[in-house]
């Protein structure tokens with residue numbers, strides 16, 4: 346059944362300004378316990394770049410969300426923002442990058458989103474549903490919009506479709522044009538075609554209009570929260586339960602199909618380039634030969650890059666964690682002993698704890714019969730953490746040096762670094778606690794979840 350809903354008045358949800366990013370806790374109680382007093386849920390927001398995801402998230406939380414007014418400030422990483430939905434519930438909204446970032450390959454974006462979703466699942470964080478945003482101002486569904494839609498569907502899997510809100514954004518911009526409302530309605534019916542949202546709508550997703558207001562954002566979120574579901578996505582079970590590598594998942598297969606099509610186009614182009622060069626040679630047009638040769642070289646290097654990117658999908662969950670962790674780590678700014686001034690007392694014990702868990706992991710790995718786990722390179726896993734510990738030490742040394750030198754300058758800011766360090770650390774803690782199956786208080790969530798289904 347297809348339904349287009351408008352939003353109720355702006356009266357739901359109380360913004361909790363004390364909520365912190367990544368303050369994400371698994372549901373405290375199993376979901377079949379209705380007496381749960383505190384119930385945190387997560388909601389994932391996806392859609393192409395510039396569809397208003399970060400703006401949507403910023404309407405719900407008091408935390409600072411990066412909005413893409415220019416290319417540089419676009420969302421480049423998965424981010425978690427929290428707000429108190431009602432007296433009992435905190436909602437964690439997960440902002441994601443779109444699959445059309447000119448600066449980053451799709452494989453890299455998929456790596457981060459897949460890893461994050463798998464980590465949520467492994468930690469039994471209750472996913473209440475997903476919101477997919479699309480600009481109503483788009484005159485047609487472009488190739489990149491279609492790609493985002495397809496990837497979204499593959500990540501979700503059909504079982505999750507009933508917990509998806511497909512929301513159209515930027516209605517305000519249509520007001521300015523003549524017959525804007527009619528145009529909007531026409532575009533909505535176009536979106537309902539089988540090649541776009543039709544299949545999802547038939548299988549339980551709903552369409553909603555987001556008018557850009559807080560009330561509208563809350564209404565969309567409530568639609569999902571109030572269903573009290575615990576949604577499990579296709580990519581989560583593929584990576585975590587079935588131990589597939591990312592290229593073996595439905596989403597990975599889709600990206601590879603895209604890649605094969607790009608290669609076919611490229612091979613056709615190559616033949617055309619060759620023909621044009623031969624023609625230019627016959628006409629003794631040296632300038633044309635030069636121009637076409639350069640074009641061919643550019644096409645060749647684009648193809649080579651695409652091939653490399655595609656190869657990045659052959660990763661198990663453990664390898665994915667190592668890869669993403671290393672990438673986060675390489676983005677950490679270098680600690681300048683003279684400028685770092687904020688001691689992070691919480692960092693070192695957490696790193697120590699991870700190291701301890703890691704040595705358990707290494708022991709388990711040597712006796713493991715699990716082929717996916719045994720492929721994980723242990724040293725590679727720990728390298729970012731070890732290095733982080735070293736940074737933490739450097740930081741402390743520099744803080745104590747600074748204290749001796751200039752006591753008034755202690756508040757010089759290294760928030761960015763602390764935040765980044767915390768981000769990667771939190772991610773690793775998630776993964777190592779449960780994904781890799783070591784940690785003293787491990788609970789077999791997959792069994793519990795199956796039982797609950």
Ligand SMILES: Nc1nc2c(ncn2[C@@H]2O[C@H](COP(=O)(O)OP(=O)(O)O)[C@@H](O)[C@H]2O)c(=O)[nH]1
Pocket residue numbers: 392393394395396397398399400401411412413414419420443514515516517518556557
């Ligand atoms: N007119 C209009 N602009 C919007 C709306 N939502 C977002 N924007 C603008 O669209 C641009 C991209 O928004 P952003 O939230 O960063 O998109 P994201 O890439 O999906 O996260 C920013 O310049 C926003 O200010 C909306 O509802 N109406």
Ligand SMILES: [Mg+2]
Pocket residue numbers: 398399400411412413419420440441442
């Ligand atoms: Mg964004």
